[in-house]
Amino acid sequence: MTRSLTLLGATGSIGASTLDLVRRNRDAWQVEALTAHCSVAELAALAIEFDAKLAVVGDEACLPALRDALAGSGVEAAAGRAALCEAAARPVDMTVAAIVGCAGLGPVMAAIERGGTIALANKEALVSAGEVMMQAVARHGATLLPTDSEHNAIFQCLNGNRIEDVARITLTASGGPLRTWSQAELDAATPAQAVAHPNWSMGAKISVDSATMMNKGLEYIEAYHLFPVGLDRLHIVVHPQSVVHSMVEFRDRSTLAQLGPSDMRVPIASCLAWPQRMETPLAPLDLAAIGQLTFEPTNEALFPATRLAREAIAAGGSAPAILNAANEVAVAAFLSGQLRFTRIAALVEETLARSNDAPRPASLAEVLDVDQSARRQARSLLETQALV
Numbered sequence: 461m462t463r464s465l466t467l468l469g470a471t472g473s474i475g476a477s478t479l480d481l482v483r484r485n486r487d488a489w490q491v492e493a494l495t496a497h498c499s500v501a502e503l504a505a506l507a508i509e510f511d512a513k514l515a516v517v518g519d520e521a522c523l524p525a526l527r528d529a530l531a532g533s534g535v536e537a538a539a540g541r542a543a544l545c546e547a548a549a550r551p552v553d554m555t556v557a558a559i560v561g562c563a564g565l566g567p568v569m570a571a572i573e574r575g576g577t578i579a580l581a582n583k584e585a586l587v588s589a590g591e592v593m594m595q596a597v598a599r600h601g602a603t604l605l606p607t608d609s610e611h612n613a614i615f616q617c618l619n620g621n622r623i624e625d626v627a628r629i630t631l632t633a634s635g636g637p638l639r640t641w642s643q644a645e646l647d648a649a650t651p652a653q654a655v656a657h658p659n660w661s662m663g664a665k666i667s668v669d670s671a672t673m674m675n676k677g678l679e680y681i682e683a684y685h686l687f688p689v690g691l692d693r694l695h696i697v698v699h700p701q702s703v704v705h706s707m708v709e710f711r712d713r714s715t716l717a718q719l720g721p722s723d724m725r726v727p728i729a730s731c732l733a734w735p736q737r738m739e740t741p742l743a744p745l746d747l748a749a750i751g752q753l754t755f756e757p758t759n760e761a762l763f764p765a766t767r768l769a770r771e772a773i774a775a776g777g778s779a780p781a782i783l784n785a786a787n788e789v790a791v792a793a794f795l796s797g798q799l800r801f802t803r804i805a806a807l808v809e810e811t812l813a814r815s816n817d818a819p820r821p822a823s824l825a826e827v828l829d830v831d832q833s834a835r836r837q838a839r840s841l842l843e844t845q846a847l848v
């Protein structure tokens with residue numbers, strides 16, 4: 461049976477992993493829409509290869525180039541934020557949400573509002589919108605399948621269990637490429653060093669988040685919304701081998717964990733085939749070759765981002781959206797050489813401190829307002845050079 465699929469963020473790392481699986485099961489899928497920001501040549505090539513009905517770029521300035529690249533192909537071209545949302549609102553069996561950042565929030569909400577099944581990789585959307593998104597999921601009868609590897613692991617461990625029986629959920633963190641560095645070394649860390657992740661191959665933004673541990677902070681907030689066990693039952697442990705993707709402990713002290721290769725095609729396949737299973741091209745897990753699985757606590761003195769995220773979700777209201785927006789600005793500034801590595805968390809903390817009177821967002825529009833004003837605040841802090 462053929463199922464229809466829309467892939468938001470088709471030209472990224474998650475997009476490539478998703479399309480690799482689709483390519484291997486070509487007859488199982490019919491591609492409705494593929495989207496990108498401005499990677500026109502890549503998007504057009506994918507749209508033609510997968511016989512998509514629609515290709516959308518978020519950046520309207522890229523529309524003429526997209527039209528040229530798709531001329532004669534029969535693939536419809538569109539551009540702009542509204543067009544991304546319209547693409548996401550088209551009825552399909554499965555939407556993979558893999559845009560990076562809060563830019564993906566509008567399209568994810570459009571897919572939710574039509575009651576769709578959404579494989580959610582785009583964690584920033586859920587961190588920013590929090591209750592607004594989860595209430596929309598409930599109201600419209602949408603299905604969120606967690607694609608982030610930790611949340612997918614937890615989702616699998618919870619299967620067949622009652623959420624009331626959960627004593628503790630533990631998110632594992634690799635610790636990133638700079639886990640063992642000193643404060644002085646971290647101060648001088650370059651973008652190339654920060655994105656050189658030892659276990660996972662990912663886009664630049666999440667790679668930096670992994671190095672600062674903000675990725676785990678965002679995931680902590682993501683887990684809070686996806687699995688309603690309360691903050692005191694959510695924990696983080698550093699596990700450098702990235703083999704155990706997360707764990708759920710039940711009140712009888714039985715702990716279930718999900719293990720697998722550190723390749724996003726595993727959790728993506730789990731979402732695409734849900735509630736069944738499908739083949740992936742990955743080698744079997746060889747625990748004897750891996751040898752050791754180790755665990756250690758987080759080091760929040762050197763990597764304060766998980767503390768900032770815990771404080772933000774405990775404060776609630778607009779704080780998680782502000783945390784996320786400031787982090788997006790800080791990571792972009794770090795990647796372009798305007799901000800030191802250790803100042804990323806400092807910029808986030810300072811932005812939060814200066815935005816503490818922002819109201820609790822109650823709608824998508826209000827979340828986007830909080831996001832925009834936090835970005836302005838973070839950029840103005842950057843311009844004062846106070847944190848560079």
Ligand code: NDP
Nearest residue numbers: 469471472473474497498499518559560563581582662663
């Ligand atoms: P990439 O940077 O590799 O890809 C991002 C995708 O989003 C690209 O298709 C890009 O298009 C598009 N995009 C970027 N900005 C915009 C915008 N303003 N409007 C519309 N589209 C945009 O990111 P990843 O694939 O690594 O990550 C995607 C999401 O999945 C993130 O939220 C990340 O946290 C999450 N995730 C990723 C994992 C991974 O292994 N990579 C693991 C777990 C979660 P273009 O190419 O044109 O710029």
Ligand code: MG
Nearest residue numbers: 608609610679
């Ligand atoms: Mg993850």
